Amino acid sequence: MTSSLREPSFWVLTALAAGRNHGYALLEETGVLSAGRVDLKVPTLYAALDRLREQGLVALDGDEVRDGRLRRYFRLTDAGAARLSEEIERLEANARAARARLRLRSAASAREALA
């Protein structure tokens, strides 16, 4: 069974799902996508990308120089897309289970109120 993705890795893969992107844009996108809950720093992002690249989930997609600065682009691999889908299913299953339990609790509370 595959272990769950860490949150930074999850958001990096999610940010790359829409297409190739460079490091700085990934930093910004992970913040926006996670509604500010994940505030990745540069060394952390690089560590996550290194790890994801080593696992074959992310690949390099070329370097470009803009305004004298090197920008390294990354893209989601097929394995990365599959891994992200798997993680989404796991999260959805978790959410379904939690929601079902909450519904039971609400029903029990309602019965107690009526009794």
Added chain:
Amino acid sequence: MNPEDVALPPHRSVSISLESLESAAARPRRPGAVTSGGPAASVENGPLGAEYRKLLRWYPREWRRVNEGAMLGILLDVADGEGRTAPTHEEVTRLMRAGLAQRFGLPRRGERLTLLPLSAGAALSVFYAMFIIWAPDTRYAGSLGPFSNPSIVTCALLVSAFCAALSLRGTAASTLALTAVGAEIAIGILSAVNGWQGPGGSAVVLFAGIGILAGSFRRGSSLVIGCLIVIAATATTVIVGWATAGLGQFSMVSASASALVILLVLVAAGLSVRRMRRPATREAGVSSHDPLLLRSKR
């Protein structure tokens, strides 16, 4: 944030993939790109760039050769975005920590085997402190408190390193273990020069060797080779000690022979660590971290 998130992956065996090199070279650049840039592409510098470059020196040279330009680009973009002209304290700390993590390849979840040398170092330290140098009733030349020689400092450092590693403070563990190496060598030299009760050459070699293995978090075959070197060096020192015993315990011949063995074990351990860390570099003249040129053996 999970502290493990800054732990970088260990160096892995890699092989050259000419296909990936060719495909990378043939890949069309996206519109809007001013220049295509390889790992060595130049980036804008300036005072802030120079400051970041200085901070990136915490990372190993091979890593910087491949990644420095791209990392510097992001750091400068972030600084621009925040309207800064200097690195923040948080950035300084994080870069230092991540650089050291990359340098020493800290253990990750599921890689507890890398703690083996630290465990051995801690066990040896406890044994050495309790049964070898514990002498509360006798004063020897070089005694430190109730211990017959100052190697208790090394023991304390190695035990602290083990405790730090258990709490996943890899950088602290590595620093403590490597400090123990320096401390034990210094104590060994002082002992030989001043004629203290100890530590003997074999103890110095054993502690230094285990400290190096523990502090560098060796894995796999690198760890096995390192252990064999430490065992061989310790055995050699013991034999040298026996052979020179007739010349007096603290004779210059014995001290010089011990110092030579210590030097050899350090050089051998350093060379083996270097060789195991960068298997592809020597073959291709490129870094194992360059994913454009190399493909990991999975």
